[in-house]
Amino acid sequence: MARTHRSGRGKGTAARTPQHKGPSRPVRRPTNRRKQQSRAGRIWAKILQVVSIVLACLVVAALAFAAGGYVGVIRGVKQLEAPQNLETHPTYLYSAPLGEGESSRRVIGTIFGGQNRKTASLAEMPPHLLNALVAKEDERFREHGGVDLWGIMRALYVDIRAGATVEGASTITQQYVKNAYLSHDQSITRKVKEALIAVELERSVYKDNKDGVIADYLNTVYFGSNAYGVQAASETYFNKAVEDLTVAESATLIGLLWSPSTLGQDREGAGAQRDLVLRKMFETGYMSSQDLNEALEAPMPEKWPAAAMIESGLKGPSTTRSFADLAEEELVARYGSNTVLQGGMSVYTTIDLRTQVAARETLYGPDGYLPNADDPDLALVSLDPETGRIKAMVGNRDPNSQFNLVTQGRRQPGSSFKPFALIAALEQGIDPETKFVSGKKEYMVEVPGLDEPEKWKVQNFDGIVRGEMTLKEALWWSDNTVFTDLVMNPDGNGLENGPSAIIDVAKRLGVTADFGPHPHPSVVLGTQEVSPLDMATAYAAIANGGRKVEPTTISKVVSDAGNEEEVLYEAPEEPQGEQVIDEEIAHKATELMIGDVTEGIAKDASLGVRPVAGKTGTSENFFDAWFIGYVPQMVTGIWMGYGEGGTTLEYTLDYARNLNGLSGGITPAEIWKTYMQDTMAGQPVEDFDGVEVSGNEAGTPPAVAPAPETTEPSAVTGASPPPEEPRAVPQPTTSSAPASAAPASAEPTRLTPASAPAASPAPR
Known part of the structure; x- marks a missing residue:
């Protein structure tokens, strides 16, 4: 998630490419337990998954070009529009069955579409807000074309060393595509679609305005405390417009995206995440050490919002x-x-x-x-x-x-x-x-x-x-x-x-x-x-x-x-x-x-x-x-x-x-x-x-x-x-x-x- 370039509103500073710096008793074994999955097996499963996705993207793209099918993908993407606040019917949450059959379930929750959603234009978003998201989520955002192959290989290397999935490789564009147009399932098919659409979005829709991806992403995500969209979040947490956010405040909002429902009710935890974002901005060259220290010393809001659940949709x-x-x-x-x-x-x-x-x-x-x-x-x-x-x-x-x-x-x-x-x-x-x-x-x-x-x-x-x-x-x-x-x-x-x-x-x-x-x-x-x-x-x-x-x-x-x-x-x-x-x-x-x-x-x-x-x-x-x-x-x-x-x-x-x-x-x-x-x-x-x-x-x-x-x-x-x-x-x-x-x-x-x-x- 994002971090900023300098203290204050920073209206006169465009988002920029960073300048990088340098003997117990035996026990009876059960007969009905599943076999233990080895650590090596998990590592190879991760390798195969990533390699499969990369190869699938290349193969599907090549075949689509050869057959003219890629034209359909392009046209389909060009027809896509950013999600709107549509008239919706509810999503129902049901309990487990109380008796025989599905009809014995009871409704325990109804999710409505009438949330507190407010958006802002790219021009209204301060550069440090955009930079904060780039520093936290996608350091190579301004270098790749929607899919970051270097990022995939880096994440694969880190995961192999850790023996578990500890680092993701999705770009901001891919995350936006997933939120706006696709489901969140983990199938290879969905990941291939996500990658292809991300590449085409940047090639056509955002060709001359790549930061527009960030703006659209920030207008669709949830920030906790019933705040959907960055303008709603700015008003909810800081009682101000997005354009008036300071570096520390921008970093706070980006930090919330790590776990919005939890951090939206946890001022101390949100502060810790803010500091992580600020340090990441410094490491990626988006702010000086002096600006970092000033931002770290900025106090968190005295009152943290506690939106009633009945208002959360x-x-x-x-x-x-x-x-x-x-x-x-x-x-x-x-x-x-x-x-x-x-x-x-x-x-x-x-x-x-x-x-x-x-x-x-x-x-x-x-x-x-x-x-x-x-x-x-x-x-x-x-x-x-x-x-x-x-x-x-x-x-x-x-x-x-x-x-x-x-x-x-x-x-x-x-x-x-x-x-x-x-x-x-x-x-x-x-x-x-x-x-x-x-x-x-x-x-x-x-x-x-x-x-x-x-x-x-x-x-x-x-x-x-x-x-x-x-x-x-x-x-x-x-x-x-x-x-x-x-x-x-x-x-x-x-x-x-x-x-x-x-x-x-x-x-x-x-x-x-x-x-x-x-x-x-x-x-x-x-x-x-x-x-x-x-x-x-x-x-x-x-x-x-x-x-x-x-x-x-x-x-x-x-x-x-x-x-x-x-x-x-x-x-x-x-x-x-x-x-x-x-x-x-x-x-x-x-x-x-x-x-x-x-x-x-x-x-x-x-x-x-x-x-x-x-x-x-x-x-x-x-x-x-x-x-x-x-x-x-x-x-x-x-x-x-x-x-x-x-x-x-x-x-x-x-x-x-x-x-x-x-x-x-x-x-x-x-x-x-x-x-x-x-x-x-x-x-x-x-x-x-x-x-x-x-x-x-x-x-x-x-x-x-x-x-x-x-x-x-x-x-x-x-x-x-x-x-x-x-x-x-x-x-x-x-x-x-x-x-x-x-x-x-x-x-x-x-x-x-x-x-x-x-x-x-x-x-x-």
């Missing part, structure tokens, strides 16, 4: 509002805003309304855990680990809020991050039976920018000292000091390159946080902020035998805009996914995480005969409490805290509800149990593939020494480390099933279709 019942918003974002990413806004689409989503209603009622209903407005907030997300299909999502107490705590809320996960350290240990051959010593610890940590290492002091919750214990027991009892020994490796029985190894596992599993170039070893205690969806996605990959499947809200898309219905997309029943950790290691991790529920501090999450794996988490000073757990059919992550931050959970709730001294092993696990008993009622009890679990292996907890009277702060962070969770205490029975109730016989209140949003119209 999406209407629907409040119960499913957060989910519908995410589905709209996924739909726009797949097909482009113009296609979605033109309507005529039936979108079959993955949400299970009974599960969704159960989730919201468990959390915020009159008989739920936290019904009062001044209670802490909760976020919940459930998904199928094999397909990635999101079944339920509660993103905010206020259903009309556009801030989705599941996707946008980033908080410290505490001990729920420890399974990633466990997997790193298994990958390095460390046996879970390896002995460590629990107690007060002191380490010397190298800190970038400091000449001398700093002391890092760590102790357990309430200063508990457990003495000698195994790594698996440390997981079950959430012992901080054993895991810091694991990452620091003072006795030679821990991890090599501990912080990097843990972060590598987390990223492979799906955690998208920015850990920085020099992560602190405290990352093992969950000090890096993450989203509930990221954590649920990561645990789902573990549950799925180490195979990560991207979370999705959409199962099928049908277009009825023409004379006949057309299936635009249908999700595979068994997505291939990506094998990100070894299958046996994933099964072993699940086995050990079952112990956290059967033998450790998360017994409140037990579902009786139904096997449960999971982990609790509590952040420093009790600002956040978590439980992420799974059964073979479903993963559910729950976060508890205050959405605005800054308020501890420790003394917020009164003693009558037995929630003081709150930790992840208490309330989130109990809420998880109540919700899962409801949603899994009537579902078969399944065992985890490849996992063998026997009896009570831990017996009694390790001996605990008396807690010291004082808590020593961390010399690095200046605060106590995140607490490890104490044993669960009895919880109120008014909102949960009796502890002795077995899930097979538990019969929660049944939700009927009548309790779901009303149907209208029938899905196609």
Whole structure:
């Protein structure tokens, strides 16, 4: 996306070409799992895809010229016009079926074409706005003819080295063609059409005015907060016309294009993206170092827009509002805003309304855990680990809020991050039976920018000292000091390159946080902020035998805009996914995480005969409490805290509800149990593939020494480390099933279709 040439409006400076400057127990392997896709296979698949597209473009162009068919392409392109704000009929979002047949689906959202769309002419756009987009998205825009073969080869080289797709090669012209004229499917046919049309657009339509491509592109894209088109975005975020934008403001708008729905509600994240765009402009020669520093120092707007969802073109019942918003974002990413806004689409989503209603009622209903407005907030997300299909999502107490705590809320996960350290240990051959010593610890940590290492002091919750214990027991009892020994490796029985190894596992599993170039070893205690969806996605990959499947809200898309219905997309029943950790290691991790529920501090999450794996988490000073757990059919992550931050959970709730001294092993696990008993009622009890679990292996907890009277702060962070969770205490029975109730016989209140949003119209 774009960056500018100089500070201020820059009306007198034309957009220009830049001047470049320089031994664990064996586990049973399942028989019904897909084969692991090798890294080499993924690399060759990428090579073949790119080579196929390039060759197909050349062959198709040559044949078309020879047969005169290219004339038809030219004529067709010349007849194309930039998309207009057409009179549209809605796009409907439907739930998963409530019963037999498609007619049992319910409408959870209606997308209208009446968005806040305002455009600007090329003459009104300051040069630095155009340059910002070029610097961020297409450095060779003014050198290529619509398709950048050098860019394709560069992206291919980068992807081969990374072993994954990390850099795209689409030009601005190609992106405009995709948004304006084509679908967003990933077929080679579509990519060939996109390339041919892009070349012809630049050769004919934009022959004498290539920057017109940028203008048309900026007038068709979505900037978040219900702003479609660059003029609408300029007014929404800065309350000014496009021609009055400063360099920093232009960079802000271009940065939003990275993830408009998320950054449009995240001022801090938008600021970080702005700075990335500005630095890219400097690197590509579009601004001097002085201009860069001035732009970086420019403040972001004090108030960031918070457009109500009802104004965003999406209407629907409040119960499913957060989910519908995410589905709209996924739909726009797949097909482009113009296609979605033109309507005529039936979108079959993955949400299970009974599960969704159960989730919201468990959390915020009159008989739920936290019904009062001044209670802490909760976020919940459930998904199928094999397909990635999101079944339920509660993103905010206020259903009309556009801030989705599941996707946008980033908080410290505490001990729920420890399974990633466990997997790193298994990958390095460390046996879970390896002995460590629990107690007060002191380490010397190298800190970038400091000449001398700093002391890092760590102790357990309430200063508990457990003495000698195994790594698996440390997981079950959430012992901080054993895991810091694991990452620091003072006795030679821990991890090599501990912080990097843990972060590598987390990223492979799906955690998208920015850990920085020099992560602190405290990352093992969950000090890096993450989203509930990221954590649920990561645990789902573990549950799925180490195979990560991207979370999705959409199962099928049908277009009825023409004379006949057309299936635009249908999700595979068994997505291939990506094998990100070894299958046996994933099964072993699940086995050990079952112990956290059967033998450790998360017994409140037990579902009786139904096997449960999971982990609790509590952040420093009790600002956040978590439980992420799974059964073979479903993963559910729950976060508890205050959405605005800054308020501890420790003394917020009164003693009558037995929630003081709150930790992840208490309330989130109990809420998880109540919700899962409801949603899994009537579902078969399944065992985890490849996992063998026997009896009570831990017996009694390790001996605990008396807690010291004082808590020593961390010399690095200046605060106590995140607490490890104490044993669960009895919880109120008014909102949960009796502890002795077995899930097979538990019969929660049944939700009927009548309790779901009303149907209208029938899905196609």
